[in-house]
Amino acid sequence: MIVAVLSGFGAALAAPFLHRRLPRWSGWVCALVPLMLFGFFAAQGGEVAAGHTIRAAYEWIPSLGVDFSFSLDGLSLLFALLITGIGVLVVAYASSYLHGHHHLGRFYGLILAFMAAMLGTVLAGDLITLFVFWELTGLCSYLLIGFDHGREAARKAALQALLVTCAGGLALLAGFILLGEGAGSLDLAALLTRGDAVRSHPLYVPILALVLLGAFTKSAQFPFHFWLPGAMEAPTPVSAYLHSATMVKLGIYLLARLSPVLGGTDAWFWSVTLAGGITMVAGGVMALIRSDLKQILAYSTVSALGTLTLLLGLHTPRAATAAMVFLLVHALYKSALFLAAGAVDHGAGTRDLARMGGLARAMPWVALGAGLAALSMAGVAPLAGFIAKELLYEAKLQAPLAAEFVTGAGFVANALTVAVAVMVGYLPFHGRERDTSLHHHRVESLLWLPPLLPALMGLVVGIVPGLTGRWLVAPAVAAVRGVPVPVDLALWHGVNPVFLLGVATVAAGVGIASVRGALLRRLPAGSGPGWGPERGYGLLIDGMLGLARWQTRLLQNGRLRYYLMTVVGAAVFLMGVAILRSGEIPRQLPRPDGGIHEWLAAGVILAGALTAATTTSRLAAVAGLGTVGYGVALVYILYGAPDLAMTQFCIETLSIVLFVLVLYRLPRFSLLSTPGGRVRDLLVAFSVGGFMTVLVLLAVSQTLVPHISTYFLEQSLPAGHGRNVVNVILVDFRALDTLGEITVLAVAALGVYGLMKGRGEGGG
């Protein structure tokens, strides 16, 4: 199974090269990959239906407790078959639709990678493995949405999708980690047995919230739905379809997958049901008021996702069954419609509903496929959609809480779905031609066959539902519920309230579709994304960018003085905190001591420093520095450090030489800062100075511990063969220091040489 998942990535890597070698056959070869995978998973059907879970695991990062593991149960199988089956259609379709596109090879690669990532997600047997593939789907979708990368709109939409799903993804990651902590394992199988522990965990609500955030963003639930219609920027219905009907279902997969662990609580019910309900209705309304075929389908997909979410929120066996059936049915009709819309776009040159009509004459097979799919979507018998709608109403009527409300919302959404079905399955193909400027032409078989196949499948499932129910739906429902649930799908249950509701739905839907035109004219023009969550997203991004610019201008303002002040301020702050925490503030300062020489030396040093700091003459400042240096040397002399004094003299003098050599090129000092600034600087400077004084006093007030110097004094002559202990330290005890020190000198010399000899702008 691991091979099965990874083969998709392998094929993805190979695809561009394959396409370059065999441009004519690459499509077929690429379609072969999902086909073989479909076959592989279909072959596992028997075992899965028998209630077995097929596993394959590889220790990935044992030190993090992460396994690269996969498991195939009913739920996974349903999704795997959908992903690979649709994959075959999509690749075959693409080879015709994008025929001659100069990046077709890359496109195959991306599609296959995307498919493999989705497959990995639904097959993962480990939370982290799941997350890895989850993020990869987001990444692939980014590259696919932005496939037409020359257009800014495509790039923006791709980014939007990426940011929203990745943000959710990171919440999901946090949720997974907490979940793993709560359950004690990242392994899904183990996790599923520890639902009670998780639900009673103190962090249950945050865990739930984080996981739902991930699922909702991926599944385009309100208020994160806005990225999905944007994803229609993707170049073709191919990838658009993958986004709107396949990838987004991963969120549903996740909810279904974790519902045995997280589901069944009030928090679950209200958050999931509510989000689903709102999405369901809002998606329907949005679909209704669009006129771009792809947009309409995208919003209707949002609505369908809402329905699925709502069903999972109900957390009843019936709802689970309904969800799985609807998932399958929706996949069949929506893929047919999307691919048909692509064919229409290709054949008629437009996706604008207002400009289409009577296309059936030019593309009868497309019309047939679309028509069948639309009927299924509308829930008309004997198509699969009818069965699904019956189950939906049944589940909603049995909702544990707020059943009336749920059913009412369901009715509205379903009616809107019927209306949309009319819009996409009937209006473009029948009636009169609305825009005669368009040149309809026939489309080749690879553009009409892929839509027709799933539509026909819908018919087949509708007519003989039992097999599907037993082999596909029942194992999936068992996985969602955690226990086997009897599933017996049938087309006809007789005339009952549910059936009547369905009839009413269709009637209402057709009615809405017929008054849609009039309705739309009432709406103010351009009432698109001027409001709502998408606007929120825009504001968020703009706000972030504004904040970033503001912050960067504020912090990284280019003024070194400000940097220095901040750095020093931070150091003082840290030390202040440390002093306050330790509570050790020197209570009494030691009395000033020392003889007249010390006072003299101190006075000379301070006077020199004062001169250097305040004089307006550069040379006086240099002289002041020299005085400080000589004064310090005097201190070294007084306290037994003639080597230091010597070195200090040499350095001081050489520094003066350098200052002098450099300074005559430089301008004189001028008074640049404001008096206020100077006062502020003085305050900071003196506070730091005071701090250092206190620190020194603190340090010298402590009792002396034995110093390692004793060793140097003892060993200098016997072991170091030298009477000058300081020198012996420098060239022997701590020669490594000196080695580094002379390296510094060598490099400094190289640096000066480079600065002086290098070609600069103003240098001479």
Added chain:
Amino acid sequence: MTLDAFVQLVVLPLLGGGIVLAFVRLVRGPSLPDRVVALDLMATLIIAISAAYAVATGQPAYLDAAIVLALITFLGTVAFAYYLHRRGGGA
């Protein structure tokens, strides 16, 4: 008065006072050469102090510091002169 006390109480303080005087000139300037003169004098005084301190402590090691200072201050003065010459005009 012992020699040590003489050095500690008379010689060293007086030489220190000399440094203070030199410093006054250093601050007052007004020209760069004036400051250099002051610095130069300071160096000479430190040589003297080092020598006297060698007597006070009985450590000839301080004389080496004095030698180095004697050798090196000349360089500083010449550098200042070099600067003056290249730049022209008092500071």
Added chain:
Amino acid sequence: MESVLAVVIGGLYAAGLYLMVRRSIVKMVFGLALLGNAANLLIFTVGRLTRGRPPYVPPGGTEPLLPVADPLPQALILTAIVIGFGVQAFALVLIKRVYQTVGTDDLDVMTTTDTDSRSSG
């Protein structure tokens, strides 16, 4: 004596810092020089002071007669002085080149590498 030197050290830090936050690059380097002296004096003081007894082994002896100044801080300071000198020499020539290429010694003008490449042109 430590207390007197503690004040001197604080004064050096204050003066050095004050110079470093002036607008002239030259003053900045002067400030650095003062900070170097301050740090050295700090090591010297905190390592405890011993008056007039340099750490030499007297002729005939095998180790210095205690008490004697701690040789280790002296060695550390020596190394620090020398490193500081190397760095300061480089910094000095750097500011000279900065002045030559930028045309001013005003630090507040030197903001092109921080600010956005687009706004700075």
Added chain:
Amino acid sequence: MKLLLFLPLIIPLATAVAGLLAWHRRELQRLLSIGGTAALLAAGVALLSAVQRQGVVSAQAGNWPAPFGITLAADLFSAVMVVVAGAMGLAVAVYSLASADIEHEALGYHPLMQVLLLGVCGSLLTGDLFNLYVWFEVMLIASFVLLALGGRREHMEGAIKYVALNLIASAFFLAGIGILYGVAGTLNMADLARQLREVPHGGTVPVIAALLFAAFGIKAAVFPLFFWLPASYHTPPVAVTTIFSALLTKVGVYVLVRIFTLIFVQEAEAGRTLILAAAGLTMVTGVLGAVAQHEMRRLLSFHIVSQIGYLVMGLGLLTPLALAGTVFFMVHVIAAKSALFLVAGIVKRITGTTELGELGGLYEGRPLVAALFLVPALALAGIPPLSGFWAKLALVRAGLAEERYVVVAVALMVSILTLFSMTKIWAEAFWKDRPVREGEPHAHYHPHIPGGARLLLGVPAVLLALATVAMGVGAEPLFRLSLAAADQLLNPELYIAAVLGVKP
């Protein structure tokens, strides 16, 4: 064994000296540079395997017993870092063969690089606080010179800020060492650790810890001490920026981790919230800075800051997993960020610019370069299964386990912003069509990069990008190593025993 600890110092120094002696012989210098870094890498690998076999190892320079002489010591963390330093040195040396200009080489570019590596290895291996200061200065002066070598206005301005702020750091560091010696009477880090544990030291030590945190915080570019980095890192040639970004700030972080797990253990414990706050703010301000940029190298430079936040976060959490995360993150971010800088260099070479506004069309025209950018960029953003993901996973897990929710949330949000800014480069430089400029007939690039140069420019970046993939897909060996390193860091007795020769 003893030799292995000294080799990472001797090799670069000897190479640098040889380079100085071969001053006018460019080809020989280049050869030396490659040979020296390769030898350093080999020495590092040998050291690492020795440490894996024997635990913490130490040696005494000059054969003077610890704590009197200068100790060199290597545990897993430092050995890993030495290996990384060698690898990065080699990568940059190879890249430089095709990118360094004659002018730079005539001014000592190759020996300077070696000295930089010397400083880095010295800082990583020394077990003596003052010796650490010396190696820091070696590293610093070499970086000063490399930064300023170009002589143009931006080099000068960048260098002056870099120099000034880093010298402040050195001043803090030196003061801290001085006071520490005054109160503890020793400089050997293991001995200091023991002293501070045994002898009551009053209130001075936390203050010293704070001072040193500030000092290394500047070197590591932690908030709010990072200003020098975005001001300067984008100015020198790409090879220089790459080695800076790979090693310098990272050594700062390394030292922070080292001293706060070895010497200032109590202070680290007490200051966790403060450290985490700094980490979070570093991440945020860095990434926001990156978001605001429109030039590739500036943007990447701000990202260095942001990534430092993650590294410091591990220190703030101070658990085995968190420190393992820091170690892993370190290796990851060095590889990923270096690859990105090298790609920026390649882009510059192809197009003559790294301004996002002027770039475009590279995905179309240079798909391999695009892939070469995308992989490390995604790794940096923490997209699984690349290396960055595991690094973040470890830190986030550790953070959640320690119930430090705020910093975890920040870390996660920052990774979205990282992704945002990476996609910004991607969209602008690679996806977008190239803006047609006046006077240019075609919207295509006309690079004249000969095949050999193309190989030299590309191979290091390719290998680094592959490293991010390998460290992601095959994270286990490195992660196990990181955990073992963290274990050593959290058991300083091992280090102390190895240095001072007493039983733990």
Added chain:
Amino acid sequence: MTPFLSNILLALAWVALTGTYTAGGFFTGAVVGFLVLWIARRGRGTTGYLSKIQAVAGFILFFVRELVLANLRVAHDILTPRHHMTPGIVAVPLDVESDLEITVLATIITLTPGTLSLHVADDRRTLYVHSMYIDDPEALVRGIKEGFERRVREVFR
């Protein structure tokens, strides 16, 4: 002065400096001196100094006396409250010719009462001296020429 003599002198200086009054010390000093001379003598012609030991000794004595007297006079001026100086710059025509003679003369002038050698004219025929007491310029110039210049010429010729 021959290089050999210089070498001997340097070797003696070395012995004095190091305090190693032994054959070994002298030998080392000779080697070091040789090295130093080898370095120092490159790139230019040799110039001799100190050829007459006796003259040198006499000259030094004379010089020390002048030095002390000069200082006492200056000290008097410094310590008394009023300034009674008549300073200025005087041109002294030179008869000495070699670099060394001019240098020694200028040095001595600087170290003696109130005078300071400011500048040697480019044609080396004039020495400009700053003096604090120019009561009679002619006498000042004459004093310099007959006192110092004559002795310098004695020593070096």
Added chain:
Amino acid sequence: MQSLLLATAVRLLLPLLLLFSLFLLLRGHNEPGGGFVGGLVAAAAFVLHALAHGVAGARRVLRVEPRQLVAAGLLTALASGVLSLTLGLPFLTGLWSTLPVPVIGHAGTPLLFDAGVYLVVAGMALMIVFSLMEE
């Protein structure tokens, strides 16, 4: 800055200063001094020469490039440390001759090391000053 007096004085001072710098180097192990101060004094000698006679003149007297001095110094210091490695002792372990040598006392690798310091310091100071003066 042609000054006859300075030029003449420097002619005398150069050998004296060099002599003294070697003295500081060799006696440094037992008395104040050492490679660093010695190197600086040596450099001062040549800087003085450069101030009096111009950099070209000083370079002629020095004959070798200051950069070569730096390289030679680093090499010397490094070699003095590597020597002990060949005997299986740690880097920078001091090796001492058993025979006393005049002036120095014992001869050993630490003195060689100090000589390296001397060369580096002298070379670097000259490199810096010469580059600045040649501008």
Added chain:
Amino acid sequence: MRDTIIAILLGGGTFFAVVAAIGVVRFPDLYMRLSATTKASTLGASLILGGVALFFDDAAVTGKIAAIIVFIVLTAPVAAHMLGRAAYFSGVPLWKESVRDDLGASGEWCKREEEGGGTEG
């Protein structure tokens, strides 16, 4: 007796050194200050050094001291000359009551101007 001689030497040296310092403060122009300090400090330092030599009565120390004295005597006048000359040519004025300026009257001044003027960066 020896101590007395030493004390006299030290005291005398101190006297001249301090006098030099006072002169540097009191004298009205640079040239006179230069004149004063060169002589007095040279003599002062030499006397003190002589006292020290006598105090240690050690050949090595005496050798060193001789070296210092030679050096001071050799360099101080040259330094004063360099400084005074540079000051003069860079325009440091003589005291207003100076009675004579032969150098200013000669052509040397103008020659310097031409030569030195061009070097300013």
